[in-house]
Amino acid sequence: EAQVTQNPRYLITVTGKKLTVTCSQNMNHEYMSWYRQDPGLGLRQIYYSMNVEVTDKGDVPEGYKVSRKEKRNFPLILESPSPNQTSLYFCASSLRPPAGGNSPLHFGNGTRLTVT
């Protein structure tokens, strides 16, 4: 089944303890992206990747890192999490970059992160 898989679904951690949220897609998609969803703010893009080894900042990249060593994986890394990073995170992918092409985003099921 074609899907975007995120892990874990739920994570509670403490300030400053490094964590990684994994994202994997099995559709051979070139484009992958991370979003955070906060009440009243909608979805805001954190980072995106056009292809392997190509990543770029979205609208809210501060406090996050990503890597794209393989086409299928796009982990989100929080080196030193803070309470303001408590949020619902979504990974998404599309066959090609979304601009100008008929390539809608496929979303994962989300990771709810709480930083205390």
Add this chain to the structure above:
Amino acid sequence: AQSVSQHNHHVILSEAASLELGCNYSYGGTVNLFWYVQYPGQHLQLLLKYFSGDPLVKGIKGFEAEFIKSKFSFNLRKPSVQWSDTAEYFCAVILYGNNRLAFGKGNQVVVIP
């Protein structure tokens, strides 16, 4: 910077009522437009999209949206809602040639049986 505005964040209506959700964007160039739906506890799913051609776009589950370029709008409509349409709806815009998809803040829609 591109921005997307959705009004009336919370909408409550009865089954069989008509629904219209407004979406306005701030960029004057060529855009691609989307509506996504997020059912309670689930991830976002694509409802419909506009890239070019007929400005009236039909999507899944009886939804449609009309692109009005002169008004910078892409409003979502459904003539008769069902309880199962209870969800949050997001409008999204991408500038042609850009690769950053901007989402609106969403409309929380509750349909009362």
